[in-house]
Amino acid sequence: MQLHWDIFCRVIDNYGDIGICWRLARQLAAEHGKRVRLWVDDLESLRPLCPAVDPALAMQSAAGVEIRRWAGDFAVDRVADVIIEAFACELPEAYVAAMAGQPARPVWINLEYLTAEAWADGCHGMASPHPRLPLVKHFFFPGFTPSTGGLLREAGLFAERDRVAAPPGDLLEISLFCYTTAPLAGWLRALADSPRPVLCHVPPGQPLAAVRACLGGDGPWQLGLARLVPLPFLPLDDYDRLLWRCAINFVRGEDSFVRAQWAGKPFVWQAYVQQDDAHLDKLTAFLDRHCAGLDAAAAAALRALFLAWNTGTDPGPAWRDYLAELPAISRHAAAWSGQLATMPDLATGLVNFCAGKV
Template sequence: MRAFWEIFCTVVDNYGDAGVTWRLARQLVAEHGQRVRLWLDDLAALARLCPEADVDAARQWQVGVEICRWPVHWQPVEPADVVIEAFACRLPEAHVAAMVDRRRRVLWLNLEYLSAEDWVGGCHGLPSLQPGGLQKFFFFPGFTTDTGGLLRERGLIERRRAFQADAVARADFLRSLGVQACPGERLISLFAYENAALSSWLEAVASEGHPTLLLVPEGRILDDLRRWLAVPSLAVGDGQRRGALRVQVLPFVRQEAYDRLLWCCDFNVVRGEDSFLRAQWAGRPLLWHIYPQADGAHRDKLEAFLSLYVEGLPPAAAGALQELWRVWSAGVAMGPAWSALADQWPELRAHAERWCARQAARPDLTAALVQFYADWL
């Protein structure tokens, strides 16, 4: 069934909000043949992920998705069959009124942030009665069978495994970013928020006997990195060496290229929600820099995911991983935790692939949304 979907998104967390909704919109069109209109209040964020996007256009089409700037002063439009407010953004009141008046009823979904907390499964799919007789349903992405699943395109894992098995393809891709990896060099990607723990971690990596290449896309962590390197500035293409550690700054790349960067690396440090999930699909050990919240709520989310993720790991490996994530999130010294993790590397690498395969065996989020609409009808 071909339906008309519209997705509303206010960009709060840098590129994560735009990244998730852009992936969802593209997948609805490409894999399910749906018509999609994406409302964004910050087209500049989208343009970093999709360079073809015109930041000045009020309305445009990219890869079959209609993209509209969410105006400050709302102009009435006909509501879609399915209206998604992403991450609890507030729909224009006039649009909600139009949804009430529409002859064909509208499915209203609140697509929530990704979380592994226990309460998520109990709230997924619950309705909330709204004025005018509308019902809004809460749709929770998640890692368990009682949630809506995870964003994953068709054939993603197979493409990733084929790429990782092809040394020539990996080298060609890295060269396209200006990167020439040396034989035997461990590759680590770093995309994170500012973090006081960075210097202690990099000191530990630089003092190891194993040569490491740290690939750092443009982002908020660059100032911390510059201070540790004691250089006046860092720009795309710049490279520095400290001990066994070689550092190179990369351009901010589109989503598809970022996936391949993660696939190239042995260890990925990621942030937010979108890159966090893409690192899991890479099937490699990772470190998550969860978005810090003033009330400390991020710590509960971190612990909930860790509890789920380490299931099946031997105690030593589970403990090493948990400790590294906790000290990184707390911004405290990383050296001992990094050394402990290194001792568990083979087990953690095998576990990352097992985790990926287990999550990929479940229906993906976009398919679950389409099925939810069909069942609702």
Template sequence: MTQPAKPLEWDIFCNVIDNFGDIGVCWRLSRQLTVEHDCRVRLWVNELEAFQRICPEIDPQIPIQHVGGVEVRRWASTFPESVPGDVVIEAFGCHLPEPFVDAMAGCRAPPVWINLEYLSAEAWVSGCHTLPSPHPNLPLTKYFFFPGYGEGTGGLLREHDLEERRQGFCTSVEQQKDFWFSLGLPPPPADALVVSLFAYENSAIGDLLTVWARGEEPVCCLASESRTLAALEEFAGQSMRAGDTIRRGKLELRVLPFVTQQDYDRLLWASDISFVRGEDSFVRAQWAAKPMVWHIYPQDEGTHLSKLGAFLDQYTAGASQATAEAVRVLHNAWNGDLSGERHAPRITPELWQQWMDALPDLRNLAENWANHLINQEDLCSSLVRFCRSKL
């Protein structure tokens, strides 16, 4: 009789800099490894205060705690003596502590060392996925693991029951009512276009809100209390905080608190259109199967725009020319790339109308894209399979 494989022990290192995408990805991965693959996960995080924003159960004052079946540890500058697990994840090139690397090298069977990279749709990714990189001095090998969209990549994070939960929420009036009640808000008006807004600082936010306020169709904008708050206050002409609502013309603007990842998924499912940023919310918006606009993390010399273009090429590959043009033009304007040149982001009434004219086709495009992606092996399962092959 074949013996069941022993549970793998994982160490995941996450360095939170100034955003929530890194910890968002690491927390989803940690939970999925624990729940779906019976793994034992130790998650090292340098900023527990930031972690608490998306997981209220985290106590930033406790250096070692267990949340959701995951052992969470503060990654302090003075690193404690630790025995590495079977797999070590260096998330997004965060650079492991030297004492821990030395401990890895001292193991009788060195752990599988993974550098989990950022998601990209660029063509070169498949050629670099799982490439080994031997340590120059120690008997260790690091493997580069790339999330992605096609063959030869690691896929995307997706829990096995995600689509079932999405369908259940979208078809249940009671679940939707309970969701709004949990946020302390009434459901949006039945005739309003519901838009969730999560972005980095963006000079086009005021443009967008003004277009909605002066438009003909009611819009209910659900803006996360984040780095957009200053722009929201400038538009409103008053200070704002989570729980506040203002009305200007056809626009109802609600400021939402930071919510758990589970509630953020529900927010995406409840929205007609979602503006998202970074990586974690970007991936979840794709699984929501609704039209979305991605604010990609800005990089020096505009290298992020090549990454944006590579994604849009794949995302719109099966769309009509008009639909693809509507997607590309709005994304480029939102990210400050107009006619191939970098400009300050700008949204005009004409540009938004082009998007709205294409909205029925954009809905079909989003659904078809999600159905296409679901045929891929998910990132967590791909990681487990690869790491077991190296042990």
């Protein structure tokens, strides 16, 4: 039955990796009845996402998940039936050796980063034998096609979203979750010329630092009819509700990128910068998929804003075109969300994939 699952996560940058692992762990426990241990090397990063966590404790439980500190003096007390190595974080050597000593070999999964690039379809599920030990690691790719592992999506998510979603009104509500490299100055200039009232929510960390660098002070800030208001750090479920409420969501990385798509609202994605501009290949691959079926003018406006936001060029002209096409982009965002939801979610995909490896 593969009842016991271990998820290993190293916090590399910000909250994306741990956010994804925490969402996956609690869904496996709540919806699939798995006994999940989440091994994290930085519990301080988990606490804002799940305030019930105490970073001082080496062992605790929250949302049906056992949470363990992954420290340098790692000791193996139990080997799980399924082991997820999130984003190539490299398991402790002692744990790998213990895996090899099990009479029934556990299933070993390397959970990869999300990409819309076509090559991920062919690499999903590939096996990689260990060079020395009788173990096999399988690569599991989240994705946007039935040939991949799908996207994290909890049961009942859409019903809850539709229950609390705010009705449309004259106020244009925006959430701004970006890296400090976003071309914010040009966008703020365009925002100041808005002909309708705007309320922009600015989360702490890099988004707030970027706004402060442009406008000075600690906010709130008033730019014409646009008001920018700092937000406290929101736990994951509260952040989801913010996305549902806003008419446009600026998101980044992977976790907020996926949650914005489930919100069914227009969004602007800033990809995590990679060497040799590899992130722009990811961006282009996503835009090619996402814009299919969108009329030419709306698709052009959407592409232009995404590219400006990710290349550092002035997004002002693209922003104005985007707003002109917002009704069409809004309809497309809702349809895109429903289209993605026809595929199995990532947690279910993992459970089914691992069941076939017994």
